[in-house]
Amino acid sequence: MTLASVQGEASGGFLPAFPDWLTVLLGVAYGIIAVVALGTIPGNRRPSSAMAWILLILFLPYVGVVLFLLIGSTSIGRRRIRNQEQANQTIRENTTAAELREEDYKGAEWLRSVVELNRTLGALPSQSGNSAELVNGYRESIDAMTAEIDKAERIVNVEFYIMGYDEFTKGFYQALEDAHRRGVKVRVLFDHIGSLRTSGYRQMLNRLNEIGLDWHRMLPILPLRGRWRRPDLRNHRKILIVDGRVAFMGSQNVVDPGYHRRGNREWVDLMTRVEGDVVTALNSLFVTDWYNETEEILFEELDPAPRDKPAGNITAQVVPSGPGFVTENNLQLFNTLIYSAQRRVTITSPYFVPDESLLRAVTTAAQRGVAVELFVSQSGDQFLVHHAQRSYYTSLLQAGVRIFLYERPFVLHSKHMAIDDRVAVVGSSNMDMRSFELNLEVSLMLLGTKMVQSMHRVEAGYHARSSELLLEDWQDRPPLARFVDNVARLSASLQ
Helix, strand or coil: CCHHHHHHHHCCCCCCCCCHHHHHHHHHHHHHHHHHHHHHCCCCCCHHHHHHHHHHHHHCHHHHHHHHHHHCCCCCCHHHHHHHHHHHHHHHHHCCCCCCCCCCCCCCCHHHHHHHHHHHHHCCCEEEEEEEEEEECHHHHHHHHHHHHHCCCCEEEEEECCECCCCCCHHHHHHHHHHHHCCCEEEEEEEHHHHHCCCCHHHHHHHHHHHCCEEEEECCCEHHHCECCCCCCEECCEEEEECCCEEEEECCCECCCCCCCCCCCCEECEEEEEECCHHHHHHHHHHHHHHHHHCCCCHHHHCCCCCCCCCCCEEEEEEEECCCCCCCHHHHHHHHHHHHCCCEEEEECCCEECCHHHHHHHHHHHHCCCEEEEEEECCCCCHHHHHHHHCCHHHHHHHCCEEEEECCCCEECCCEEEECCCEEEEECCCEEHHHHHCEEEEEEEEECHHHHHHHHHHHHHHHHCEEEECHHHHCCCCHHHHHHHHHHHHHHCCC
């Protein structure tokens, strides 16, 4: 009796009877896969992520290997990394870090080290003399951006993760067309896969072509044209720059607030309108992303427009992040600020799936007496991410973090944070491992009581539409819900 036939009988005939040589070959292959996985996967990877990949490969070796080859590497490609390094060097050579002067901001000494951290990691300096205004409301931000495009005289640079053409956004595209007909140079970037999945994508392409605009996909997957990469890398930034004079950035895409999905679900977002030298910093991100997609160099457009007087009294710093950087700039900023908090931390994130370091920072802040509030959606739009997020609620609640659930069917898609009365951060970055490792993101750090108070006014509106999650209620949820949450948490580590 052969080894293969014994295996077949032992399994009741459910397993195929392989020839002995094939059984041995498969066993040797499994051993090689296991040894190689144990020796290579943990390298330069989070322990939780490495363990998740190793478990997947040990239990499902061939499926696991294929998945790892497809999405196991977070590298964005040598050319893009080289371009990012060149852009960083150019920015450093042509900008001078603005010191936090006493007349600019009367704040804590530790803020100087945060500014230096951001400068070291992301190349962009802190800049004083800016104005900043939070634009709270989906229609309000679309209208505000459209109004600025209508004023454009020279250049409009548009970069959004998702763009679609529909009844809600058609006025935005009409403004782009009118600007183009006035002789304004209009450039458009959008994430290929992010926009492709949205109803209105084809209509958007037709509209851009009808107008005759210069547009390009970001991080495209076009294998027939030789353009291929890890398929789940995304450029998640949302930026609009008009004449180098005014810019918008934040969490909102150019698409219907319901994303054309069934039901009454709508996305709740927050954008920031800025003027001053910080506009040039935001434009540098657009210029870098444009260069990556087109090989066209636009650095000459980064000379700030002369101003008779400062646009305002806000000190701001742009913090780019993404796989083009190796330092997880957004995560390091968030952790540093949370550890520095003395009185209050408020966090709003639609997808709160922290790594070990961020979870420890948040829970430690609460345990040392800082009032920590987390705003999330009551019901999520992404099944696995939402359930992975829920798996952290027990640890957060036990540490003393107050969790507020924004009422369904709305999706609280805003992404921002406030620390004491000193710092506000707003942008495109979620607090999850995808935003830390896989997405190109942009965050804006705003210093001073004025911006923090503005953010707390926005959060007061969230409070009015949220219910607080209590630990005793959360611990009574059904066992099946716990199981789904924990499985989803494991899948979130496969980055």
